[in-house]
Structures are given as C-alpha cells and as structure tokens.
Amino acid sequence: MPDGTMTQTAIASGLTPQELEVARLIVSALSLEVAPEAIEPEAPLFNEGLGLDSIDALEMALAVSKAYDVKLRSDDERNHRIFASLRSLTAHIEKHRTR
Amino acid sequence: MxxxxxxxxxxxxxxxxxxxxxxxxxxxxxxxxxxxxxxxxxxxxxxxxxxxxxxxxxxxxxxxxxxxxxxxxxxxxxxxxxxxxxxxxxxxxxxxxxxxxxxxxxxxxxxxxxxxxxxxxxxxxxxxxxxxxxxxxxxxxxxxxxxxxxxxxxxxxxxxxxxxxxxxxxxxxxxxxxxxxxxxxxxxxxxxxxxxxxxxxxxxxxxxxxxxxxxxxxxxxxxxxxxxxxxxxxxxxxxxxxxxxxxxxxxxxxxxxxxxxxxxxxxxxxxxxxxxxxxxxxxxxxxxxxxxxxxxxxxxxxxxxxxxxxxxxxxxxxxxxxxxxxxxxxxxxxxxxxxxRADLVKPGGRRASLADLNRVLMEVTGVEDGVFVAPEDIERNPAARLSAYVVAPGRSAEEILAALRLRLEPVFLPRPLVLVPALPRNGLGKLTRAALAELRLAAATP
Incomplete structure (x- = not known):
C-alpha cells in the first residue's frame, strides 16, 4: 500500500506509484546499489542503462512471478519492449497481474 | 595422439x-x-x-x-x-x-x-x-x-x-x-x-x-x-x-x-x-x-x-x-x-581468477588501488556477485564500472563497487582475509 511519503517521492522522481513499487522489487531482488527512486523510468534496464545481465533477468522473472503471478516469457513478441525500461515492464505487469 | x-x-x-x-x-x-x-x-x-x-x-x-x-x-x-x-x-x-x-x-x-x-x-x-x-x-x-x-x-x-x-x-x-x-x-x-x-x-x-x-x-x-x-x-x-x-x-x-x-x-x-x-x-x-x-x-x-x-x-x-x-x-x-584451488571464482557459472580481475581493475584510468572480493556464499548461492573496493580519487563508481564493462563479461562486474580512501594493506602490501572482512563490514554499515 503506497503511503503518503512514498507517493510524494514517486512524484518527485517522475515515477508513478506502480513504477516505484516495481522499482523497489527490482532493487531488492537484485541487491542493486541504487535507490528505487533514482531509476530512470525510460532508461534501458539491461546493458548500458541499469547494467543488468542474464542472471538478473532470471532473478527478476522469479520476483515478478512471486509478487504479481505474471510469467515472463522469451517467446513473447513484445519481450524486447517489455524489458526496454522500468516503464514498459510496469505496464506489462499492470496488464497481466492477477494479484 | x-x-x-x-x-x-x-x-x-x-x-x-x-x-x-x-x-x-x-x-x-x-x-x-x-x-x-x-x-x-x-x-x-x-x-x-x-x-x-x-x-x-x-x-x-x-x-x-x-x-x-x-x-x-x-x-x-x-x-x-x-x-x-x-x-x-x-x-x-x-x-x-x-x-x-x-x-x-x-x-x-x-x-x-x-x-x-x-x-x-x-x-x-x-x-x-x-x-x-x-x-x-x-x-x-x-x-x-x-x-x-x-x-x-x-x-x-x-x-x-x-x-x-x-x-x-x-x-x-x-x-x-x-x-x-x-x-x-x-x-x-x-x-x-x-x-x-x-x-x-x-x-x-x-x-x-x-x-x-x-x-x-x-x-x-x-x-x-x-x-x-x-x-x-x-x-x-x-x-x-x-x-x-x-x-x-x-x-x-x-x-x-x-x-x-x-x-x-x-x-x-x-x-x-x-x-x-x-x-x-x-x-x-x-x-x-x-x-x-x-x-x-x-x-x-x-x-x-x-x-x-x-x-x-x-x-x-x-x-x-x-x-x-x-x-x-x-x-x-x-x-x-x-x-x-585458491583464487578461482565462478559467478554465474563463468570462471575467472581474482588475480586476473584485479589486474583488469588496476588498468582502469584513475584507479590507484583496488581489489575484487568474493562473498562467503559464492559456492552455494548461484546468484552470488563479486564486490570490489577501489581507491580512485576524483572518479565515480559509475565511471569505473563503465570502463570495466568494456573489458569484463557482465557476470564479473562488481556489485557493489565501493570507493574507499585506501585499502587496508599490511606491511607486506598484502590484503589479509581479516582486513577484507572488516572492509566488507564497514561498507555494509552506512
């Protein structure tokens, strides 16, 4: 549940509350050395942007599956777009989440 | 043959x-x-x-x-x-x-x-x-x-x-x-x-x-x-x-x-x-x-x-x-x-020697001293990451990471890369296990 402080931080950083929630999930699942609020919503998650690799992709799939029951797949044609940024990943989760 | x-x-x-x-x-x-x-x-x-x-x-x-x-x-x-x-x-x-x-x-x-x-x-x-x-x-x-x-x-x-x-x-x-x-x-x-x-x-x-x-x-x-x-x-x-x-x-x-x-x-x-x-x-x-x-x-x-x-x-x-x-x-x-045998690590199933990784780190412009450290659980945790402690006045962790990214496969990139004023080397210039443990502890406590 987003509390007042969280929403304010989110607005300040340009993230929506949902994006901030997913950012927190990623940062904690991957033990990243970055504040969730500091993730650029449109920056690439892999390679140059956040610098994530294939180990992270698996860890992220695990965390997203547990938290939202959304299964990430490679054969998904939009896969490339889903992982393009925090914003696109969040949009995918919001569309398919069952909890 | x-x-x-x-x-x-x-x-x-x-x-x-x-x-x-x-x-x-x-x-x-x-x-x-x-x-x-x-x-x-x-x-x-x-x-x-x-x-x-x-x-x-x-x-x-x-x-x-x-x-x-x-x-x-x-x-x-x-x-x-x-x-x-x-x-x-x-x-x-x-x-x-x-x-x-x-x-x-x-x-x-x-x-x-x-x-x-x-x-x-x-x-x-x-x-x-x-x-x-x-x-x-x-x-x-x-x-x-x-x-x-x-x-x-x-x-x-x-x-x-x-x-x-x-x-x-x-x-x-x-x-x-x-x-x-x-x-x-x-x-x-x-x-x-x-x-x-x-x-x-x-x-x-x-x-x-x-x-x-x-x-x-x-x-x-x-x-x-x-x-x-x-x-x-x-x-x-x-x-x-x-x-x-x-x-x-x-x-x-x-x-x-x-x-x-x-x-x-x-x-x-x-x-x-x-x-x-x-x-x-x-x-x-x-x-x-x-x-x-x-x-x-x-x-x-x-x-x-x-x-x-x-x-x-x-x-x-x-x-x-x-x-x-x-x-x-x-x-x-x-x-x-x-x-x-000592010195070999396998993060993400890829093998490297810590000495080789340290050499690559030391070749980065602006790095005066630095060391890669394997976590205690590297043999048990398949998602374990290496960390690095680096002395590089005037350079940011992001800059050093960007340089390392050109030389190392992603699984070897340190997470975290911690900038420190100096490494606790002993009189022989060596980093003891105990000194590294202290460094790790100090970095974990904000």
Missing part, C-alpha cells in the same frame, strides 16, 4: 546416425539428419575459402548447421558467444581469416555469413568422414582478462567425449528409443556445446531449438518434446524452475553443471519432479569428465576413457590436461572433489 590407438590419418564419421533420424525439434517442426547435412552442404559452399569461424548463432539449430558446414570445409569453430567489438577484434587478431556466422546482423568489421532458413536438397549417399585429427573447435577460458586461453578440440576428442556421454546417459542407439534434450545453456559454452551440438551428432538424441530462458519457456517447451526428455541446465536456472512449483513433463534425467548443486535442490528435483538429478563435472579445457547422481552419490564416476590423476586428467584425444580442482580417489573407481 590418436583416439583408442588409431593412427593419425584415421577418419571418423561427422554423424553417427541414419539420414532419416530426427536431430532437432525446431518450433517449425522436426529436422532430420539428411536435411541438416543437405543444408550444411549448401551453407558450406557460401563460406570463405579458408579461416576460422566465430559462430554467434543464438538459434541452436543454426549453431549446429553452421558448425556442421564449417566441419565440411575444415574450418575450426571458435566457441565464443561474446559479440562485443573488443572481443571479436581480439579473436580476429589471434586467428587469421576469422569470419562470423550469425543469425542476425552483428556490429563488426569482420566478414559475416548470415545463417538463414534456406531450402536445400536432403543429403543422400554416404555419411561425410572427417580426419580424426581435424581441429574442429577451440574453447576459451577466463573471459576476464582480454587475453583468453585457447583449448584446441580435435574431432576425435569431441567424438570420444560424445560417445562416452552417450554410454553414461544411455543414449546409444541400442539403449532404447531416441531421447530429446532441452538446454538452458548456450551452445557456445563447452557444456552446452557437448550436450546439444556434439551429442545429437553422435548419439540417439534430438535437440530442442526454440527459446528456453525463462522458467515458463522451459516448462512449456518440455511439454512439447517427445518422451525420454533430458533437461540440461545450471543451478541458477534450476532454482528459478523449482520456484515455479509446477511439475514439468516427465523427465528421463535432469543434468546440471557449471557450479556445485545444493543438496536441497538435488533432493527437490528427485522428490517433486520424480527425475534422477545428475551432475556433470567438467571444464572447458578437458570437457565433461565425470558424473554423479547428487542425492545418492557423494563421489564422481569418471566417463569411460577418462583417467583422473594428481593435478591433471587424461582425456582421450587430448592427452594430459591440468585440473583446476584438487581430487582424491574414492571407492569403486570414483573420485571425490576436494575443492577449487
């Missing part, structure tokens, strides 16, 4: 199977041996006259097709999945006439032959024979230094290893109906190459070639494969697969390698999936050497033909190869692994 006493001029078949047998299960349907050879003959005609092949194909069928075509032309395949310009340039400098085989465009100045789906006449007639001593592939270790070490694989060594594995995993034609294998490891890695390229060529096995990365991909793909399914994977992937809590289609065996498998995971596979959980002990230098059923057997059974020695292993076709691990003999012709 010949194989099983063969003379060097001896020849061995490219394929140890009938033309009508299925060798791959592609998303578009099964592919027979005859069709693979026919397409390989057509592709071979499009390759440069001479040279070395870097086969970057992500699609496993196209990797197999490119490797087969290169074999027909006598071109060694460099087993390398790293398409970074830096790495491709280094390989091209080391191997004259290097060209790329890929299934999508690559940003590189090297000659590129695109491997596409093109109809070709099926191969009829006798199976192609290759000189036993033909250099078929070159594997590389330590992607961490910019100067990878090459390990040459003559055709007889690869065939001997495949036949030994076929015997160990009951994949000889006489062992029953053919099997199918799905792998989560790339075919350019020695483990994936042996199990999903060489085994289908030499044993009664067809390889799945669709996407198999995320747990849902893997579980769905297994459903679509015929029985006698093998899953070839790593502890990292197994952990994600087990977390799905979905029982896969019945499996003849699950095989893991690249890092030690936790007993809890081995037991979970045996119990929850009802499948034998096997581990392979191997290395890029020597290939697969031994296996065990982890939950039942603490010791490793060498493959047929493998001779374990002190500090080295005798491999058919290769001779004596140095071992990175200490071993001791165990009852029943088996051996026990005593652990890795």
């Amino acid at each position: 010949g194989w099983f006493g063969m003379r060097p001029e001896a020849v061995l078949p490219l394929v140890n199977r009938e033309a009508g047998e299925v060798i791959c299960h592609r998303p578009t349907g099964p592919v027979t041996v005859g069709r693979l050879l026919g397409e390989a003959r057509a592709l071979a005609a499009r390759l440069p006259a001479a040279g070395h092949t870097i086969n970057l194909c992500a699609d496993r069928y196209r990797m197999l097709l490119g490797f087969t075509a290169a074999l027909l032309r006598g071109h060694p395949t460099l087993l390398n999945a790293d398409a970074s310009p830096h790495r491709l340039r280094a390989l091209a400098e080391a191997y004259p006439g290097t060209y790329l085989l890929a299934d999508k465009p690559v940003a590189s100045e090297l000659p590129l032959v695109l491997v596409e789906d093109k109809a070709a006449e099926d191969w009829t007639g006798p199976v192609p024979m290759l000189p036993a001593a033909q250099l078929a592939a070159i594997a590389f270790t330590s992607g961490s230094t910019g100067q990878p070490t090459a390990h040459r694989k003559p055709w007889d060594a690869l065939v001997a290893a495949a036949l030994a594995a076929a015997e160990r995993f009951a994949l000889r034609p006489s062992d029953g109906p053919p099997g199918s294998v799905l792998a989560t490891v790339p075919p350019q890695h020695m483990y994936g190459f042996e199990t999903t390229i060489m085994l289908p060529l030499q044993a009664a096995l067809a390889c799945h070639t669709g996407e198999a990365f995320f747990p849902s991909d893997v579980l769905d793909a297994l459903d679509g494969l015929p029985p006698r399914r093998l899953l070839v994977t790593t502890p990292l992937h197994l952990r994600a697969l087990l977390a799905e809590r979905r029982r896969p289609a019945p499996l003849a065996a699950v095989i893991s390698a690249t890092a030690p498998l936790a007993m809890s995971m081995a037991e979970a596979v045996e119990r929850d999936w009802g499948a034998p959980m096997l581990e392979i002990y191997g290395a890029s230098e020597a290939g697969s050497m031994a296996s065990r059923r982890t939950a039942l057997e603490p010791d490793w059974l060498p493959y047929p033909g493998i001779g374990m020695g002190q500090g080295e292993v005798h491999v058919p076709g290769l001779g004596a190869v140095p071992l990175a691990d200490a071993v001791e003999p165990a009852p029943g012709g088996r051996f026990r692994l005593l652990g890795r």
Whole structure:
C-alpha cells in the first residue's frame, strides 16, 4: 500500500506509484546499489542503462512471478519492449497481474 | 595422439546416425539428419575459402548447421558467444581469416555469413568422414582478462567425449528409443556445446531449438518434446524452475553443471519432479569428465576413457590436461572433489581468477588501488556477485564500472563497487582475509 511519503517521492522522481513499487522489487531482488527512486523510468534496464545481465533477468522473472503471478516469457513478441525500461515492464505487469 | 590407438590419418564419421533420424525439434517442426547435412552442404559452399569461424548463432539449430558446414570445409569453430567489438577484434587478431556466422546482423568489421532458413536438397549417399585429427573447435577460458586461453578440440576428442556421454546417459542407439534434450545453456559454452551440438551428432538424441530462458519457456517447451526428455541446465536456472512449483513433463534425467548443486535442490528435483538429478563435472579445457547422481552419490564416476590423476586428467584425444580442482580417489573407481584451488571464482557459472580481475581493475584510468572480493556464499548461492573496493580519487563508481564493462563479461562486474580512501594493506602490501572482512563490514554499515 503506497503511503503518503512514498507517493510524494514517486512524484518527485517522475515515477508513478506502480513504477516505484516495481522499482523497489527490482532493487531488492537484485541487491542493486541504487535507490528505487533514482531509476530512470525510460532508461534501458539491461546493458548500458541499469547494467543488468542474464542472471538478473532470471532473478527478476522469479520476483515478478512471486509478487504479481505474471510469467515472463522469451517467446513473447513484445519481450524486447517489455524489458526496454522500468516503464514498459510496469505496464506489462499492470496488464497481466492477477494479484 | 590418436583416439583408442588409431593412427593419425584415421577418419571418423561427422554423424553417427541414419539420414532419416530426427536431430532437432525446431518450433517449425522436426529436422532430420539428411536435411541438416543437405543444408550444411549448401551453407558450406557460401563460406570463405579458408579461416576460422566465430559462430554467434543464438538459434541452436543454426549453431549446429553452421558448425556442421564449417566441419565440411575444415574450418575450426571458435566457441565464443561474446559479440562485443573488443572481443571479436581480439579473436580476429589471434586467428587469421576469422569470419562470423550469425543469425542476425552483428556490429563488426569482420566478414559475416548470415545463417538463414534456406531450402536445400536432403543429403543422400554416404555419411561425410572427417580426419580424426581435424581441429574442429577451440574453447576459451577466463573471459576476464582480454587475453583468453585457447583449448584446441580435435574431432576425435569431441567424438570420444560424445560417445562416452552417450554410454553414461544411455543414449546409444541400442539403449532404447531416441531421447530429446532441452538446454538452458548456450551452445557456445563447452557444456552446452557437448550436450546439444556434439551429442545429437553422435548419439540417439534430438535437440530442442526454440527459446528456453525463462522458467515458463522451459516448462512449456518440455511439454512439447517427445518422451525420454533430458533437461540440461545450471543451478541458477534450476532454482528459478523449482520456484515455479509446477511439475514439468516427465523427465528421463535432469543434468546440471557449471557450479556445485545444493543438496536441497538435488533432493527437490528427485522428490517433486520424480527425475534422477545428475551432475556433470567438467571444464572447458578437458570437457565433461565425470558424473554423479547428487542425492545418492557423494563421489564422481569418471566417463569411460577418462583417467583422473594428481593435478591433471587424461582425456582421450587430448592427452594430459591440468585440473583446476584438487581430487582424491574414492571407492569403486570414483573420485571425490576436494575443492577449487585458491583464487578461482565462478559467478554465474563463468570462471575467472581474482588475480586476473584485479589486474583488469588496476588498468582502469584513475584507479590507484583496488581489489575484487568474493562473498562467503559464492559456492552455494548461484546468484552470488563479486564486490570490489577501489581507491580512485576524483572518479565515480559509475565511471569505473563503465570502463570495466568494456573489458569484463557482465557476470564479473562488481556489485557493489565501493570507493574507499585506501585499502587496508599490511606491511607486506598484502590484503589479509581479516582486513577484507572488516572492509566488507564497514561498507555494509552506512
């Protein structure tokens, strides 16, 4: 549940509350050395942007599956777009989440 | 050195199977041996006259097709999945006439032959024979230094290893109906190459070639494969697969390698999936050497033909190869692994020496001192990361990471990279274990 402080931080950083929630999930699942609020919503998650690799992709799939029951797949044609940024990943989760 | 006493001029078949047998299960349907050879003959005609092949194909069928075509032309395949310009340039400098085989465009100045789906006449007639001593592939270790070490694989060594594995995993034609294998490891890695390229060529096995990365991909793909399914994977992937809590289609065996498998995971596979959980002990230098059923057997059974020695292993076709691990003999012709020699780490199943990594770190402009540190749980936690402590006045952690990214594979990038005013070196300039532990503790406490 987003509390007042969280929403304010989110607005300040340009993230929506949902994006901030997913950012927190990623940062904690991957033990990243970055504040969730500091993730650029449109920056690439892999390679140059956040610098994530294939180990992270698996860890992220695990965390997203547990938290939202959304299964990430490679054969998904939009896969490339889903992982393009925090914003696109969040949009995918919001569309398919069952909890 | 010949194989099983063969003379060097001896020849061995490219394929140890009938033309009508299925060798791959592609998303578009099964592919027979005859069709693979026919397409390989057509592709071979499009390759440069001479040279070395870097086969970057992500699609496993196209990797197999490119490797087969290169074999027909006598071109060694460099087993390398790293398409970074830096790495491709280094390989091209080391191997004259290097060209790329890929299934999508690559940003590189090297000659590129695109491997596409093109109809070709099926191969009829006798199976192609290759000189036993033909250099078929070159594997590389330590992607961490910019100067990878090459390990040459003559055709007889690869065939001997495949036949030994076929015997160990009951994949000889006489062992029953053919099997199918799905792998989560790339075919350019020695483990994936042996199990999903060489085994289908030499044993009664067809390889799945669709996407198999995320747990849902893997579980769905297994459903679509015929029985006698093998899953070839790593502890990292197994952990994600087990977390799905979905029982896969019945499996003849699950095989893991690249890092030690936790007993809890081995037991979970045996119990929850009802499948034998096997581990392979191997290395890029020597290939697969031994296996065990982890939950039942603490010791490793060498493959047929493998001779374990002190500090080295005798491999058919290769001779004596140095071992990175200490071993001791165990009852029943088996051996026990005593652990890795100091300084080697394997984050994400990729091996590097900390000394090499430290050297790369020290070469970054502005870095005055620095050290990579492995976490306590690196042998148990498949997702464990290295960290680094760096003295670099005036430079940011991001700048140093960006520089490292050009030189190191992603799994070796430190997480975190901590900037410190100085490293606690002792009077001899050494960093003791205790000093590093204190550093780690200090960094963890804000």
